[in-house]
Amino acid sequence: MRELKAFLESRRDEAAGLLAELIRFKSVAGEGEDEIQRFLAEKFRALGLEVSLELVPESIKEHPSYTRADRELDYSRRPNLFAAWKGSGPKSVILCAHSDVVPAGDWTEAFNPVIQNGRVIGRGAADDKGHIVSIYYALLALKELGRQPRKSVEVQVVIEEETGGNGALAAILTGHRADGVIVMESTDLSICPANRGAVWYKIEMQGVPVHMGRIREGVNAVEKMAEVIPVLRQYENKLIAESNHPLFREYEQPVQVNIGMIKGGDWPAMVAGWAEMEGGVGFLPTKSLEDVQKELTALLQNHPDPWVREKSKVSFPKLHNDAYETRLDDPLVTGLKESAVAAGASGKVTGLIVSCDARLYAKVGQMPTVVFGPDSIKQAHSREESLSIDEMVKASEIIARYLLA
Ligand SMILES: [Zn+2]
Structure with missing residues (x-):
């Protein structure tokens, strides 16, 4: 040799x-x-x-x-x-x-x-x-x-x-x-x-757009989207708690839930009628891509706010790399x-x-x-x-x- x-x-x-x-x-x-x-x-x-x-x-x-x-x-x-x-x-x-x-x-x-x-x-x-x-x-x-x-x-x-x-x-x-x-x-x-795996999610939220003069009659999609963020942060904590894997111990935080982009609304004097959020989730091989997609979908379906439960939609149209x-x-x-x-x-x-x-x-x-x-x-x-x-x-x-x- x-x-x-x-x-x-x-x-x-x-x-x-x-x-x-x-x-x-x-x-x-x-x-x-x-x-x-x-x-x-x-x-x-x-x-x-x-x-x-x-x-x-x-x-x-x-x-x-x-x-x-x-x-x-x-x-x-x-x-x-x-x-x-x-x-x-x-x-x-x-x-x-x-x-x-x-x-x-x-x-x-x-x-x-x-x-x-x-x-x-x-x-x-x-x-x-x-x-x-x-x-x-x-x-x-x-x-x-x-x-x-x-x-x-x-x-x-x-x-x-x-x-x-x-x-x-x-x-x-x-x-x-x-x-x-x-x-x-x-x-x-x-x-x-x-x-590690990674998946990109997209959440779409509907609202009811009205002129801000009639603000009480509208539903603000941007504010409803804001209610999703703490739920995502909780989900990240759960992923971290579950991520004790011998091959990933050298990484400080091998799993993440990232909020990458938020868009919504059409006009400063209108209640926002729509909002969209895109981001990524990194996960370890203890979970499958399907698990993560199901869990993210369930987060919205079980959200305490009935509006979020009924008027939001999550999809995964872009990156989907399994662990x-x-x-x-x-x-x-x-x-x-x-x-x-x-x-x-x-x-x-x-x-x-x-x-x-x-x-x-x-x-x-x-x-x-x-x-x-x-x-x-x-x-x-x-x-x-x-x-x-x-x-x-x-x-x-x-x-x-x-x-x-
Ligand atoms: Zn390469």
Whole structure:
């Protein structure tokens, strides 16, 4: 195994160069993934893997876990990439990363990568292109060292992670399966078999709009909405009280009920005839997405004010990311931990509080799933996003060891 480490170390600069090359593709989620997918297909094909590019089927739009974007998405280009290598043993694993990135915003140099102080800087370096490079170099190392993996491996480079996970959903629904899934996102090389969930709610309140001169005859929807807020705060306290989960103890408050937006009324001299409130709820895998949706609905249905009970409506039209957890004694968790420790990483096992594609593999695909990857999630989506080359190479070693074990 010393030769594995030495080999990867010798290809360090080359790996950083590949990451810089990937960053130059402006693969913004939902529009720009096509070219990078074809480029990567060639790279994996040249390694001798069995490669296919599969378009996301239009029928995916009917699936309950499909994420709607602000605009209708076109799936006639932008394929998912699959690259398979058969192992000598009976077990299999999917290694998943995504090629789409969030927009550059006001970062003019986002797609002009720089390599500096042991880091590659550019949009997508830490989310998630460095992770594609980690996977690629793990497989390259095995090829060049003449080692066949014991586990059969399928690399999946998916599209549209940043807009909600439709690429991964398509991969799952078209039947790609394995005994375990490693979703590559930055976790400081910790192994994350559990993920917090998040759901966005929308509450609509009716009122009776009248001119303020006849204020007693109206019903003010904004004031009625205000009565909902203390009930939401109580609900947050309940979630906190129920959130004692061993994998989330390191977080100060892993669950939340947020009030994000309130709108209502039409005119200063009118009693507000309508109000709308939108917000988010973060929850642990001790609850399902459905539980949270039911509990929020019940809060309004059981509200002490009969007006709120009858004239309000809650819905969940936007983000709906389920929480999940994979058993700690699953071979995926124990095996990856062993490989991490063997490579000199901590092998820490912990929960994750940001959402990614993992929930889909775990919940829709019903496969044991962990999130794992180099460097810190703090880098993702930031201006000056960057990735540590050391960590990227370390992740390659851990993956290669896991495939051999
Ligand atoms: Zn990501």
